[in-house]
Amino acid sequence: MAMSDQHSSLVMLLLLLLFAVIHSGGAAxxxxxxxxIGARAWRLIFATASIPSAVVVIGWFLAHRYDGVRLWNLQGLPGMVPLVWLGTAISFLFLYPATYNLLEIPAVLKPQVRLYAKGIIRISRHPQAIGQILWCMTHALWIGSSFMLVTCAGLIAHHLFAVWHGDRRLRARFGDAFEDLRSSTSVVPFLAVLDGRQTLIWQEFLRPAQLGIAVAVAVFWWAHRFISSAGALMLHSSLEKLLS
Structure with a gap:
C-alpha cells in the first residue's frame, strides 16, 4: 500500500527530528x-550514528520530493535551470567548510574544535546554516511541492537552532576569545563586511577543498538523471541496515 502524501511529509519531519537529536545532541x-574516551573514538561513534540517519533523510527526500500539493511549477521558465544550479553551487561552498580538514572527519587526524575568522567565516560565522537555507530556497523554487516546503521548514529550523547552540558551545569552551570572534563576524552573510568589521581576503578562498566542492557540484549535475532510482536504492539499503 502506498503511503499517503500527508504521511510522507510527517515521516520526513520525524526523520529530520531524529537527525537533529543525533547531530546536535552529539555536538552537545x-x-x-x-x-x-578520546576525540577519535567519539568522532567514530558520532559518525556511525549521524551518517546513516543523514542517508535515510536524503533517501526519503529523493523518493518523495514531489509528494503533496504542487504549489507552483517554474521549471519551464527561461533561465530557471542555471539560476537553480548557480544557487545550489554557492550553497555547497557554504555547506562544506569541514572539507578543509577532511582527514578529521574519519578521525585519521585528531578532530579538534577551532576558532577562526578566515575565508568563508568572514562572510558568515555559520556558513552551514546559510548554505542550507540557500539550498532550500533553490530547491523549493524548482520543485514547488508542499512536501518540499515541509522539508525546508524542518531543515531551516534545525539550522537556526544550530546557530544558537553552536555559539553557546563555543562561548562555553573559548570564553572571551569567542566573544572577540563574535564581535568581528556576523551570521547574516556579508553584514560584518559591509559594516567594516571584516575585510575579505580573496586569497583565503583559493584552497584545494574549494576545487573538490566544484568537482562535487559537477558530479551532482551529471548524476541528477539517476536521482530517482538512487534515492530509492539509498532509502532501501539504509533501512535494511538500521533494521538488521
Missing part, C-alpha cells in the same frame, strides 16, 4: 565524551 556531548 562532545566535550564530556572526548574527555572520557
Amino acid at each position: 556531548l562532545r566535550s564530556r565524551a572526548e574527555a572520557l
